[in-house]
Amino acid sequence: MTQARLLDAAVDSLVELGWAGTTTTVVAERAGVSRGAQLHHYPTKATLVMAAVEHLADRRAAEIRAEAASLPAGAQRVDRVIDMLAAVFTGPLYAAALEVWVAARTDPELRTALVPVEARVGRELHRLTVELLGADERRPGVRESVQATLDLMRGLGVANLLSDDAARRTALLREWKRHLADVIRD
């Protein structure tokens, strides 16, 4: 699939070269797709990157779902879900998404296009997390704790951008797992 190859190449380019280094020419070359075919599917960097962000979110969700099947029931479940989320948010796919969000902050056209995508991706990740945790959001504080978990992950992703933050993160998440388990089971 030409489109899938272009989107994978765009994501890989964002991971390796960042926003500035990602051009439609570079992506077409990496994908082994002709400039003509690339321009046919994604005429601008903005359309290409937008599609790549959605593709990226789908890849992240698929990664999480793939592991979900092997989750234990009971007390260890919260621990495993947190570890899975932390792996995703400190991995290359989150760094690629961050490249696009930061670029969109000062690019009005990209920003307008990205806001609804970000909202949809955020909602889906929230729903997936609730489902994996087996949390009941009708109980007081549960919804906010799931949201805080995902915002904490975003922050841990930023803290891991430039250097390996694993030791600090592990100690911090040990406490977080305990807190979240208390809130969910309360």
Add this chain to the structure above:
Amino acid sequence: MTQARLLDAAVDSLVELGWAGTTTTVVAERAGVSRGAQLHHYPTKATLVMAAVEHLADRRAAEIRAEAASLPAGAQRVDRVIDMLAAVFTGPLYAAALEVWVAARTDPELRTALVPVEARVGRELHRLTVELLGADERRPGVRESVQATLDLMRGLGVANLLSDDAARRTALLREWKRHLADVIRD
């Protein structure tokens, strides 16, 4: 002061134009400083931006310290500290810092220079937060909860980059204030 004018202009340029739009020429022009004087103080974009990041961290810390004098004692103190931190991390100065961190991820020279600065800034912000909260880090879980608070703030900063996230953030922080007060006073 020529240097201070250049650093303020660099920060403002990062806020308004982002990483790509921030050039040494643009910054010299905004600062009303000659190219010669600018090159004398900061010969490259990397040296200018590095100095701007430290300047920015000082400005953020100064903002926080300025408000600290008016903090109430007692139960409302945690609430006010959280609100102050949230204002900083969802404001323009954090967005400017994020521009530089994300750019440094794929720029080995900038990254090497930035890692020790980021570590120092992170430690100082942690210490300042402990001090403002009046928290005792020798007690179990307190240190990790202060760290989680700051990582949560980083995440809330990212979540607020493209659209106004205030309503969701307010509800989330209401729960977080309660949790953090419990941990500190436990």
